[in-house]
Amino acid sequence: MAFAGVRWLLLLLPGSLWAADYVGNNVCKTCHPDVWLNFYRNPHYKSIAAGALPPERTGCEGCHGPGGTHVEARGGKSNILAFSVIEPQAVLDACLACHARDIPRSNIRRSSHTQAGVACTSCHSIHKSPAPKSLLARKQADLCYGCHATVRAAFSMPGKHRVNEGFMSCTDCHNPHGAASPPWRMGLRPRMADTALGNEESCLKCHTDKRGPFVFEHPAVRVDGCEVCHAPHGSMNTRLLKRPVTATLCLECHNGAGSFGRQGDGVKAQSPSHNMADPRYRNCTTCHVRIHGSNADALFLR
Amino acid sequence: MTAVAIELLAAGGLLLAQQTVAPSTEPVARPRGEDRNGYNVQHSFETGYRFRGVGGNVPQYQSDVNFSSGARLLSSSLAVHSKEGQGRLFDQISLETQGLGNDPYQAASVRLEKNRFYRYDMVWRLQDYVNPAFAISGGAHAFATVRRSQDHDFTLFPQSGFRLFAGLSRNRQAGPALNTVQLFDSRGDEFPPAGNVRRAQNDYRLGLEVRLLGMKFTALRTWEKFTEEWPLELGPSTGFNRDDESTLGSFRRAEPYEGSTPGWRFHLFGERGRWFAANARFAYSAGRRNFRFEEAAVGTDRFGRGRNRQIVAAGNGRRPVSSGAVSLNLFPSPRLTVVNHSALHHVRMEGDNSYAEINNATAGLALLQFRFLGLRSIVNTSDANYRPLKWLGLYSGYHYSTRRIRSREQLGAGPSAELIAAGQDNRIHAGLAGIRMQPADRLSIHVDAEVGRASRPFFPISERDYHTLGVRAQYKTKTVLMAASTRAANNTNSVSLSAHGARSRVYAVDASWTASTRFAIDSAYSKTHLDTLSGIAYFAAGRQIATDQSLYVSNVHAGHLGARVGLGKRADLYAGYSRVEDAGDGRNALAVPPPGRRPGSALPLFRIAQTFPLAYESPLARFSLLVRAKLRWNIGYQFYRYREDFLPSQNYRAHTGFTSVVWSF
Numbered sequence: 001m002a003f004a005g006v007r008w009l010l011l012l013l014p015g016s017l018w019a020a021d022y023v024g025n026n027v028c029k030t031c032h033p034d035v036w037l038n039f040y041r042n043p044h045y046k047s048i049a050a051g052a053l054p055p056e057r058t059g060c061e062g063c064h065g066p067g068g069t070h071v072e073a074r075g076g077k078s079n080i081l082a083f084s085v086i087e088p089q090a091v092l093d094a095c096l097a098c099h100a101r102d103i104p105r106s107n108i109r110r111s112s113h114t115q116a117g118v119a120c121t122s123c124h125s126i127h128k129s130p131a132p133k134s135l136l137a138r139k140q141a142d143l144c145y146g147c148h149a150t151v152r153a154a155f156s157m158p159g160k161h162r163v164n165e166g167f168m169s170c171t172d173c174h175n176p177h178g179a180a181s182p183p184w185r186m187g188l189r190p191r192m193a194d195t196a197l198g199n200e201e202s203c204l205k206c207h208t209d210k211r212g213p214f215v216f217e218h219p220a221v222r223v224d225g226c227e228v229c230h231a232p233h234g235s236m237n238t239r240l241l242k243r244p245v246t247a248t249l250c251l252e253c254h255n256g257a258g259s260f261g262r263q264g265d266g267v268k269a270q271s272p273s274h275n276m277a278d279p280r281y282r283n284c285t286t287c288h289v290r291i292h293g294s295n296a297d298a299l300f301l302r
Numbered sequence: 303m304t305a306v307a308i309e310l311l312a313a314g315g316l317l318l319a320q321q322t323v324a325p326s327t328e329p330v331a332r333p334r335g336e337d338r339n340g341y342n343v344q345h346s347f348e349t350g351y352r353f354r355g356v357g358g359n360v361p362q363y364q365s366d367v368n369f370s371s372g373a374r375l376l377s378s379s380l381a382v383h384s385k386e387g388q389g390r391l392f393d394q395i396s397l398e399t400q401g402l403g404n405d406p407y408q409a410a411s412v413r414l415e416k417n418r419f420y421r422y423d424m425v426w427r428l429q430d431y432v433n434p435a436f437a438i439s440g441g442a443h444a445f446a447t448v449r450r451s452q453d454h455d456f457t458l459f460p461q462s463g464f465r466l467f468a469g470l471s472r473n474r475q476a477g478p479a480l481n482t483v484q485l486f487d488s489r490g491d492e493f494p495p496a497g498n499v500r501r502a503q504n505d506y507r508l509g510l511e512v513r514l515l516g517m518k519f520t521a522l523r524t525w526e527k528f529t530e531e532w533p534l535e536l537g538p539s540t541g542f543n544r545d546d547e548s549t550l551g552s553f554r555r556a557e558p559y560e561g562s563t564p565g566w567r568f569h570l571f572g573e574r575g576r577w578f579a580a581n582a583r584f585a586y587s588a589g590r591r592n593f594r595f596e597e598a599a600v601g602t603d604r605f606g607r608g609r610n611r612q613i614v615a616a617g618n619g620r621r622p623v624s625s626g627a628v629s630l631n632l633f634p635s636p637r638l639t640v641v642n643h644s645a646l647h648h649v650r651m652e653g654d655n656s657y658a659e660i661n662n663a664t665a666g667l668a669l670l671q672f673r674f675l676g677l678r679s680i681v682n683t684s685d686a687n688y689r690p691l692k693w694l695g696l697y698s699g700y701h702y703s704t705r706r707i708r709s710r711e712q713l714g715a716g717p718s719a720e721l722i723a724a725g726q727d728n729r730i731h732a733g734l735a736g737i738r739m740q741p742a743d744r745l746s747i748h749v750d751a752e753v754g755r756a757s758r759p760f761f762p763i764s765e766r767d768y769h770t771l772g773v774r775a776q777y778k779t780k781t782v783l784m785a786a787s788t789r790a791a792n793n794t795n796s797v798s799l800s801a802h803g804a805r806s807r808v809y810a811v812d813a814s815w816t817a818s819t820r821f822a823i824d825s826a827y828s829k830t831h832l833d834t835l836s837g838i839a840y841f842a843a844g845r846q847i848a849t850d851q852s853l854y855v856s857n858v859h860a861g862h863l864g865a866r867v868g869l870g871k872r873a874d875l876y877a878g879y880s881r882v883e884d885a886g887d888g889r890n891a892l893a894v895p896p897p898g899r900r901p902g903s904a905l906p907l908f909r910i911a912q913t914f915p916l917a918y919e920s921p922l923a924r925f926s927l928l929v930r931a932k933l934r935w936n937i938g939y940q941f942y943r944y945r946e947d948f949l950p951s952q953n954y955r956a957h958t959g960f961t962s963v964v965w966s967f
Binding site: 040041045046048049050087089090093100101103106107109110114115116117132133146147149150152153156157158159162164165166167168180181183186195197198199200206208209211212213214215216217219220222223224228236237238239243244245247248251252253255256257258259260261262263264267269270271272273274275276277279280282285286287289295296298301302 | 321322325342365366379381383384385386387388393396398400401407408409411413417418427429433443449451461473475481482483484488489492501503505513518520524526528530542543555557559561563565567569571573579581583585586587589590591593595597613615617618619620621623624625627629631636637639641643645647649651653654655657671673675677679681683685687689692695697699703705707709713722724726728730736738746748750756758759760761762763764765774776783785787789797798799800802808810811812826828830834836837838839840841842843844846848852854856858860862880882884905907908911912913914916918920944
């Protein structure tokens with residue numbers, strides 16, 4: 001069953017290949033010694049070490065298909081499943097023949113990467129990976145920055161998560177293989193943000209004190225997620241905030257305008273005890289200290 | 303792929319991101335390792351000394367960079383692989399470390415594996431973080447904490463149809479922290495009590511996976527424990543505001559907080575032949591936290607009268623969360639994929655709080671407060687991916703989401719307590735479309751667009767009527783990568799008496815060229831424009847202003863240039879420069895823009911803050927010399943400069959550098 005995908009891909013190749021014979025790894029390494037030399041370090045070597053698997057499920061031909069025709073023709077890319085020339089969709093199908101049933105890849109068919117034509121081999125180098133894990137073609141952040149230039153710019157800002165410092169990586173928060181609908185915002189975006197702890201926003205994996213539950217939750221956090229106020233990759237403002245001062249950040253929601261908020265009559269506006277002409281009132285979190293959620297005060301004052 | 307090409311790729315990879323100057327990235331050689339008793343062993347470590355000198359605002363430097371002087375094990379790696387995959391106790395050991403010693407960002411990862419029998423993964427991290435907070439708030443809410451986290455995952459029979467999982471994650475945060483408290487009434491002064499914060503989270507996991515009848519079923523049981531303590535104390539203080547007469551004699555607060563979140567996760571995957579696949583997942587967690595809060599404060603209020611306040615509060619918060627999703631994948635032909643995804647998310651947040659306050663102004667106050675917030679969202683998305691020609695791909699999608707938000711709130715105690723209940727529904731419809739083209743062998747072009755319409759969004763700044771349009775073109779060979787992209791996004795969310803509009807434009811270009819193993823260059827530039835205009839309402843000098851606007855303008859220019867040059871056969875030089883600048887709205891000084899020139903607030907204090915010009919740059923250079931076949935010496939320097947136009951007291955310049963040796967075998 002698992003290798004039906006590879007067999008199916010072979011249908012795209014010349015008819016002779018579909019009926020070709022499996023020749024075994026020993027034949028392959030005769031012409032590809034550079035690949036074979038370090039293949040024992042490759043996670044795919046496990047299929048060879050297992051020993052008892054049928055030829056279509058092990059070694060070189062487990063991925064590249066039967067090599068009989070390839071050998072008879074003394075090489076060539078048209079008579080074998082050569083990943084450097086096949087279409088992204090075909091690469092995906094070939095890899096998913098084995099890897100589809102892992103939970104982190106269960107949404108790959110609908111992921112933004114798949115829709116943009118990003119194939120497995122765009123990020124993974126199966127035979128020559130310099131990375132110690134996951135067969136990545138480069139260091140993970142370099143791979144992502146290659147397409148996501150503005151994200152790269154965000155991580156160069158003074159306020160940022162420490163990705164460039166090597167402390168964390170993109171996959172701490174994102175699933176590049178596609179994530180399930182996030183349980184915050186309206187279930188549509190962000191599309192590649194992974195959930196943490198089963199069904200929480202990925203920020204809460206590290207920022208444990210923000211998880212709660214609290215008696216008084218700040219609905220902004222639970223309803224639309226942390227990115228209502230924060231720019232998670234990086235910000236020119238302190239604390240990854242979207243605005244340089246907290247007053248405007250808060251007031252843009254807390255304006256009392258009808259139809260918004262929990263009761264549909266507006267997100268509560270500030271009380272007359274505030275005087276915004278006085279600078280001391282512009283930093284809301286000086287008094288509303290537990291803004292992510294409080295147990296002791298409905299207005300997050302303690 | 304030849305060895306030379308691999309070297310080229312590796313060299314190119316070294317160039318892409320502006321990293322910190324150390325640890326170094328130049329390889330010692332291509333070590334083949336040593337063969338011993340059926341295993342191949344590769345080992346390398348880099349050890350050296352970091353130095354730094356900071357001028358200007360040191361806490362701001364610590365918040366942004368935080369490298370300090372001292373000896374370090376900058377990086378190390380150990381890889382042991384069984385040559386035949388038949389090792390006795392293990393087939394693979396992989397160990398990577400970074401920054402051990404005293405770097406602010408330390409990490410280690412371990413993988414230990416025996417084919418078919420077990421696999422163990424561990425990641426350990428430490429971050430030393432300083433948060434100096436806003437200068438404009440008098441340094442309130444400062445943190446200098448160390449966070450340590452570790453994740454352990456063990457899998458038994460990793461390659462079989464029956465697998466068992468066990469895992470443990472630990473997260474600790476501890477260190478001194480400064481908070482603020484406002485006393486003794488709603489217009490009283492703010493005081494800065496301090497104390498050590500201690501937070502601890504343990505997450506335990508146990509599960510199994512079974513493959514049966516073409517289906518794969520996974521079940522995972524989780525338990526999370528969390529505790530927090532943050533006792534605060536402060537002696538006599540006059541508070542932040544000099545014109546406020548409030549004074550504090552003593553302040554003490556204790557608020558221990560603990561709880562657990564048990565949960566379940568299930569996953570099911572099935573595939574039928576070559577035309578159909580389905581998977582489903584369900585997760586449930588039932589969080590509960592118990593707390594107690596005690597506070598005592600003595601001082602004088604803003605009128606100079608003696609005051610004391612004692613608060614005792616206790617209660618608990620509860621939050622059961624259920625989420626489930628089902629994906630159906632259809633492959634009618636090799637060129638067409640259709641995916642339908644449905645998801646349900648349900649949260650009930652509730653909690654009660656018995657609150658007692660005794661002070662000599664109110665002569666006592668007792669409350670029982672209860673709040674409930676329920677969210678239920680349903681999502682259905684359909685996406686189709688079609689490739690009619692080898693060089694042309696099309697996709698489209700329709701995404702629908704509906705959400706119901708319910709709320710109940712009780713303030714007060716007894717039969718006369720007010721109970722407020724409300725509910726509302728949101729819906730959003732979004733359409734997506736995209737085209738992938740490959741007009742030439744190495745050239746790809748991708749165009750995508752999304753249009754969305756929402757009814758009754760929850761917040762005034764939420765997406766309501768929005769659209770995005772993006773284009774990306776890329777030319778890529780083994781040695782050259784050139785890319786250009788642009789993206790535009792607009793959102794309008796307007797109701798009567800309030801209007802919000804957000805507009806962003808992004809332009810980016812990238813180019814890298816790895817000419818040979820001796821020379822490579824990489825460059826990138828992006829511009830991000832963002833402007834938002836939002837309706838705000840507030841009180842100023844006793845007068846309500848309900849029709850003001852908040853304008854925010856940001857123009858971020860980010861550039862990076864890096865080059866790696868081989869000097870002879872033994873030496874390498876890497877030089878890079880990174881700069882990010884927010885040009886704001888064009889101002890370069892703290893000044894109030896004249897009203898009427900552009901939209902924005904009527905209040906001068908808000909007009910000042912509608913933009914925030916800032917420049918942050920960091921050039922670096924690293925020289926690396928191959929002393930012997932397996933020994934390399936490195937020296938490097940990196941400069942950081944942070945410059946705000948509005949608050950120059952936050953500015954700093956930092957000189958950092960290192961020298962190290964890398965040894966591998």
